[in-house]
Amino acid sequence: MHLPLTASGADPFFDGFRAGLRALGYAEGKNIVLRSHYAPGNPQSLREVVSELKRDDVDLVVSSGPATRAMVGVTDIPVLFAQSGDPVALGIVNSLAQPGTNFTGTTFLSLELAGKRIELKDAFPRLRRLAVLSNTDHPGEPSEWRATQEAAKAVGVEPIYIDFSGASELDRALSALSAVRADAMLTFPEPVTMVNRTKVAHIAASNRLPSMFGWSEYCDAGGLLSYGANQRDTYFLLAKYADCILRGAHPADLPVVQPDKFELALNLKTARLFGEDLDLSSILFRANKVLE
Secondary structure: OEEEEEEEOOOOOOOHHHHHHHHHOOEEEEEEEEEEOOOOOOHHHHHHHHHHHHHOOOOOOEOOOOHHHHHHOOOOOOEEEEEEEOOOHHOOOOOOOOOOEEOOOOOOOOOOOHHHOOHHHHOOOOOOEEEEEEEHEOHHHHHHHHHHHHHHHHOOOOEEEEEEOOOHHHHHHHOOOHOOOOOOEEEOOOOHHHHHHHHHHHHHHHHHOOOOOOOHHHOOOOOOEEEEOHHHHHHHHHHHHHHHHOOOOHHHHHOEOOOOOOEEEHHHHHHHHHHHHOOHHHHHOOEEEEEE
């Protein structure tokens, strides 16, 4: 069995997928062959990966990030994805419950998390104006922004929209932070800010903005708080879908999975930058991961 793993950049969570396969009895080089394809994100390199996949004899493609968008051109091979955005908005499945195509997998997008991330206010009571860093090129972004606006309004917080479209505009968006006079910053989780998470976290701290992110890897890079699914665990579980497909199941009949377990992470080193401005009592009690 041949599985190419495709991503627009080196994806650290494929290790979780490999671990999931091993737990199911797959051994690389014995009963399964895994081949990694990494593209730097430009359209030409992604097209070259797609062309290579069409030529090769593969049983299943596993894809993440912007590479999944390019996989639309692969119609005769099952594609298993880990998508941070909305796969319906991306056009690769008909619905989460009934994909109806050669694609299925998992989406980390959960609009219910918008309210949880606004709970940054619990740790930073004087929060009134919240800068929201958002990639408009991310599938499902309009829904996530609307949910965030509603959640913020409910607790008396004004969200300030700082949008960008793709990696080429990220620096411009980050440079706008100092001008909006926000009290804190929320960054929607998606591939561009994930790849640049150290830069984003540093800019937030240098502007003295307590920051909230979607995945704990942002906290590992210096972000203050994060709330969302554990990506490595999700990739581990995704291996079960790979096993189903390799045994004959069709992606069209396998519902897109949404994680139902989430973790709250806190970076104490970053928290110390804000001193008494932060109230971490309730956060420390609930945090699943605390970084010293």
